[in-house]
Amino acid sequence: MVEARRDKLKIKEGQAVAFDFDGVIHKYSKGWQDGSIYDTYNPEVLDLMLILNTMKVPVFILSTREPKQIKEWWNKQGFALKAEIIEANTLFFNNLSYVGITRTKLPAQTYVDDRGYKYTGQTVKEFLFDFTEK
């Protein structure tokens, strides 16, 4: 299915997609707890990251966690791709040979985040309405 629609996919080759860690890659079913990575990974998200990489879309993890903690965890999981910490002063992440990890918000064509709010020009009223129980 992915193959059949590839020509219509609005994801660009060579431009990164950023993934949040907690609540996206890491299931994080009980919230922060003691700061450890205690939960299982989300297999759908892992598949997505690996498929994007094979489609020449660089992927990186953007998290406030210490990058080393994520790297050690990731590299123990046995995924098809390794993860590496993105060097300081990197302006664009475009490496396809590993999944990048950073605390710095680098440019990306989209940010996959469980707490994201897509801003498309909402007014104050519209914003507050979106956060009002319906």
Ligand SMILES: [Mg+2]
């Ligand atoms: Mg999150």
